[in-house]
Amino acid sequence: MKKPVLRSVAVATVIGALSFGALAQNVAIVNGKPIPKSRMTALEQQLARSGRPVTPDMQNQLRDELIAREIFMQEASKRGLDATPEFKDQLELARQSILIRELFNDVQKKNPVTDAELKEEYAKFVAANSGKEYRARHILVDSEDEAKKLIAQIKGGAKFEDVAKKASKDPGSGANGGDLDWASPNNFVPEFSDAMVKLSKGQMTDTPVKSQFGWHIIRLDDVRDAKLPTFEELNDQQKAQLRNQLMQQKLAKFQDELRAKAKVQ
Known part of the structure; x- marks a missing residue:
């Protein structure tokens, strides 16, 4: 009678060890289907x-989220929703998005922005923005007639x-009395900057200045060398x-090169 009892204990021990091992490798097991820890990592x-970096306090919330997803996924599969053409199309789009994101991440890792590139880019920025800075005020309205009336008011003594x-x-x-602070003429639309620098x-401008935003009345308060x-x-x-801006330029160039080489019919 002792041998069967011992054998049962041994089997129970093995089963328990296997269960513990399975749980150690997985976040949880839902209806017999394991949720691997790699999914938690992902x-x-x-x-x-x-x-949104994950803190230790969030681990239980993430575990609950993964369990809920698995429960809902299993129910969706039971209903055959994973076999519909619509689902397959959406799945392919999601797969493409993830793969493209990984491609761009790979490009960034293998082509980091160097300090030399950073300095060169800033030198270009300085060259493009050197010269004069202007401190101007403006009043923006919807119509030329309204702008002309306001110009008349200001010339008549209104502040x-x-x-x-x-x-x-x-x-x-x-709200700041039209103050645009110090800025390079390049910061404004051409119609505005052309009138301002004159x-x-x-x-103050004697006549309203039209731009894509409306009609401007401009007053130049001061000019200085760009600092x-x-x-x-x-x-x-x-x-x-600046580094992020350069990386975006590299990614744009990479995309343009791939498109140029692709044979599209």
């Missing part, structure tokens, strides 16, 4: 890429800043923005 990476606060439809500068310090920091004076955030 979900964590997905969240991290979207700017430019007060008129801008009341009448300008530019929410950013209007003004003398303290002068740009050296590359070494840039902070980490500024360098990171």
Whole structure:
């Protein structure tokens, strides 16, 4: 009688060890189907890429999320929803998106932006933005007639800043009396910058200036030589923005080259 009992205990021990091993390799087992830990890792990476790094406190929430997904997936499969043409098309689109994202990640890893490239790009930026900076104010309205009336009011003694606060439809500068702060002419649309640079310090445009945004009344408050920091004076955030801009240019060039080589019929 002892041998069968011992044999049963041994079998139970093996089964228990197998169950423990399965759980150690998986997040959970739902209706006999394991959820591998690699899926948890993939979900964590997905969240991290979207700017939401996973903290230890979130582990249980992620586990619950994966279990819920598995339960719903199993039910969808029971209903045959994974065999429909619509599902297969959506699955292919999702597969393409993931694969393309991995391709671009691979390009970035193998073609990082070097410090030399960063310095060269900033030198181009400095060259393009050197020269003069202008501090101007403007009033933006919808019609030429309205702009002409406001010009008449200002010439009649009304304060430019007060008129801008009341009448300008530019929410950013209007609240500040039309102040646009110091900026390069390249920061403005051509019609605006062309009119602005022709003004003398303290002068206002006699006639309204039309652009894609509406009708402008412009006053030039001051002019100075552009003051740009050296590359070494840039902070980490500024360098990171410049590095990201360069990487986007590299990715755009990579995409253009692939399209140019592709045979499309």
